Amino acid sequence: MSVEEAERPREPAIDRFDQAGIDAIFGFDTPPPRAAKKGLRALLDADIANRERLPMLEVVCERMVRTFATSMRNLTSDALDVHLERVSTTRFGDFMNRLPLPAMIGVFHAAPWDNFGAITVDSGLIYAVVDSLLGGRRGGAVMRIEGRAFTSIETVLVGKMIQQTLADFAASFSAIEPVQMTLERVETTPRFAAIAGPSNLTAVATFRVEMEERGGSFSIVLPYATIEPVRDKLVQRFAGEKLGHDAVWGAHIARELLATEVTLEAVLGERTMRVQDYMALRVGQTIGLNREPDDPITIASGGVPLGQAQIGKRAASVAVQMLNDIADGFSA
Template identity: 60%
Template sequence: MIDLDDFDLPEPPMPPMGGDGDIGFDQADIDALFGDLGGPVEKKKGLRAVIESKVISQERLPMLEVVCDRVVRAFASSMRNLTSDAIDVSLEEVTSIRFGDFMNRIMLPSMVGVFQVKEWENYGLITVNSGLIYSVVDALLGGRGGSGSAPVVIDGRAFTTIETALVSRMLELALSDFAEAFTPIEPVTMELERVESNPRFAAIAGTSNICAVATFRVDMEGRGGEFSLLFPYATLEPVRHKLLQRFMGEKSGRDSIWEAHMAAEIRKTQVIVDVVLGEKAMPLAELKALEVGQTIALHKSPDDPLDLACGGVKLAQTQIGQRRGKVAVRLITDVSKERMPA
């Protein structure tokens, strides 16, 4: 049996000591090491707290989700015709995010397409991640896909002109299919303006602006990736009231039966119209001095047009005459839908 007391073992090292005998790292040093320099955390107040808040409270756009579902079917067919491969397209999510947060989440290398919506006079983005970029290029150049193929090694180089042109064809198809799916809501034209590889050159909104993002997944026989369509809420503002509908054709509470009934009843309503023979400005004293039988000159001849009014609103112009022994008027202008000048 071996006794450890028979061996001269070295003493264990002592922890570093401070000048007063304490351990060298105190709480302040630990806080500084991990980035906490102490002191109360200043809370953001007022408008800055609202702008820089990470919480996004935005109303859902149900019809935008319906449009994206239509894009899935149309884009899958377009990609099959483009690549002659078995393509599976799925909708990952439709969500809201701040523009700055979205741009910071783009994984490089990637392509960012800037497109313009002609009718809305505003812009949107379509982003493609590297996996889908190399899969599309490989498919269009005749590469064979499959689960057994080796993964593409990304070496950090810039995209070539050929790669950019091939991916641009896919982006144009995606924008065309989205515009076609949007036609039942409102006809739009989306044109791809340019493709950037650096997200900083594709800024179309402020960092705090809220945007709607639809993310799609494309699978191409064991390869593929994701692409996203981004619309700032300022871009969707012209059709926001239509995107808030719960289903296609919703009239936001209008009832066609009651609308037709009210229109029919209004047409049956009797109104009193006045024919203004003429007007003359008189002092109040002269008006009070008028007596029965006194004549007032109106400076109107029998052939001059007279104003037809209802409730003090001039509607049209007429000529006075006689029909079947009664005084009558004949319209010489159409009834104006707008108020005629006095």
């Protein structure tokens, strides 16, 4: 090597970056590799949810759109439009993690089902409702105020809207199953509104409210554990406006039932006998039933008691006179 080459300054070596280094330069966080999960944990933490369709729940939500639009017009005295965006199935933890903040979460109790649900209201709809109820300016985008919690006045006003939402949703649901929904509390932090486990499946109905170039959306969250008592009704197919009830078929079945012939049995009495005594009976023998001639007898059909009657005679025939209506029921 010559002296000139030895004195020549060496060029710095070029560092070779991997993907993690490139991400670090540009400010991206590379998530650490996750260990593969096995067994029951892999099943519980799976991203794939069993998306069971609930056709009747979609019908309830469509009815809710018409009812809630009228209620909101009466509440705010504004021209608004309400429409259903989607009805989906997701895990409760995934839904709460994707919830845009700030937001209000109303936790309600469904009395007949003895379980809880939630209503989430985004900030756009919160500010639109508050401005409308307090006489704010109409039209234009609502200014989003960051860095502060909702005031007590905002919480109370939005709470009134949530209560009206629950009343309209319960009224829409009554065509399938009567239900009473009561608002328990209003939260602004998702972890304080944990009505189900993170991996539990929930049905989420999202509605959009437009109020003169402003508005927002709200969602009704129903865990599957809450709607389990009526799940069989919610998975039924819907046809027609009357929720599956066909008046023509109902009237036809009623006519056919009234014209059906039924065999009635007059039970004078019953007695328990041994098989050998029963086999030894001969013509002309008398069986004692421990009954008086004026005691009422039982009228039955197919072994089912229908009522009591008094035995007598009409013309040359033996007759019975009913002592109670069959519609009133009978217990022996």
